[in-house]
Amino acid sequence: MNSIKMSEDLKNLLYSIPEIDVESLLGSYQKPMRESIRINTLKAREEDVLYMLKEKGVELEKIPWARYGYWVLNDVNISNTIEHMLGLVYIQGAVSMAPVEVLSPKPGELVLDLCAAPGSKTTQIAQFMQGEGVIVANDVNLKRIRALSSNVQRCGIINCIITQADGRRFPLWAKGFFDKVLVDAPCTSLGIVSKDWGAAKKWSFRASERLSKLQLSLAISGFECLKVGGTMVYATCTLSPQENEWVIDRLIASKPNARLESINLEGLKMKKGLLEWQHEKFNPEIERCVRVYPYEHEAEGFFMAKIVKESDGP
Ligand SMILES: C[S@@+](CC[C@H](N)C(=O)[O-])C[C@H]1O[C@@H](n2cnc3c(N)ncnc32)[C@H](O)[C@@H]1O
CATH class of the missing domain: 3.40.50.150 (Vaccinia Virus protein VP39)
Structure with missing residues (x-):
């Protein structure tokens, strides 16, 4: 390295x-930061977006200090998903x-x-x-x-x-x-x-x-x-x-x-x-x-x- x-x-x-x-x-x-996202409730209900992402195999875990914030646990490219393009999720540290x-x-x-x-x-x-x-x-x-x-x-x-x-x-x-x-x-x-x-x-x-x-x-x-x-x-x-x-x-x-x-x-x-x-x-x-x-x-x-x-x- x-x-x-x-x-x-x-x-x-x-x-x-x-x-x-x-x-x-x-x-x-020296290490990449853990990926995290925010579900944008201005466009859809949080539970619906969570369901869509789960259906795609995205594993998430709630970030305790951030309303609507989730750690992404597996290796998926969130920026290529339709949910990201539509503004249902925002990639944010x-x-x-x-x-x-x-x-x-x-x-x-x-x-x-x-x-x-x-x-x-x-x-x-x-x-x-x-x-x-x-x-x-x-x-x-x-x-x-x-x-x-x-x-x-x-x-x-x-x-x-x-x-x-x-x-x-x-x-x-x-x-x-x-x-x-x-x-x-x-x-x-x-x-x-x-x-x-x-x-x-x-x-x-x-x-x-x-x-x-x-x-x-x-x-x-x-x-x-x-x-x-x-x-x-x-x-x-x-x-x-x-x-x-x-x-x-x-x-x-x-x-x-x-x-x-x-x-x-x-x-x-x-x-x-x-x-x-x-x-x-x-x-x-x-x-x-x-x-x-x-x-x-x-x-x-x-x-x-x-x-x-x-x-x-x-
Ligand atoms: C840390 S970044 C802001 C990140 C942003 N708040 C976010 O969450 O996406 C700092 C920003 O300050 C802007 N900036 C630098 N000097 C400035 C000034 N004098 N007045 C207003 N903005 C300034 C830069 O262009 C830069 O976009």
Whole structure:
């Protein structure tokens, strides 16, 4: 088996976070992730789709933390099935279903998905909203928006507006407007290296730090678009504290009306947010953020923070 080439910076990063089981992490980087799907109940009843897939010999097992989420247990190419083409199923990583579970959008709400393409989480949000309310799905990248648009259509979603804008500009038009906001930020992708070995080879502290400034601006922008009482989830699929705890620490420092809430999802193995890293101490509330490591479920690694806007503020 080929082994992954890791930059020196990445080795230093991994050993700077004592709770990471580096051996297990490197092992997980070399293996494909377990396949998982979400049954799209906007188009058909869950039990009917399950029956159709079973008839084809697809073996499934429920993912405990994801409504409508299933592990695929046998070797079948789901993307070639008619059920997939018709939008009855959506192929989505099991841990990537967690941020929308934490956000828990409801029918009738106004929801902003600030970095939405190619639409795994937008289509999941739409499913939770059952066709009532409005989702604004935004991304800056037109090529990726094409994939988002095609996924939204394939899944039969009728209450989604797609926009192309730099997410940092959103408060100019939508300050205080949304019940829920998802910021699934662009990141250095250390939670999905088994899909993209390049992420490990080119990882650097400098790139991570540069990206963290964009992430912080996007998080602030998303927070400003919330109504009072609204909830935002900030998520990344990377392990770097600079792009995770640091961003949330700075967000709550600049927004005294932001409160971090704890996250509980049945069956998902999570670690608390780090309170210090490389001589930097974070706000003790950061413990309410969560980290999921790729080796825990043979799936993606993720970081999530759930933030409520308590009052009007700066
Ligand atoms: C992690 S991906 C989002 C994945 C998506 N939420 C999903 O579940 O399918 C991050 C996205 O952020 C977008 N992005 C990068 N910079 C942005 C910006 N300034 N404003 C809005 N979106 C941005 C990228 O084009 C990319 O599609």
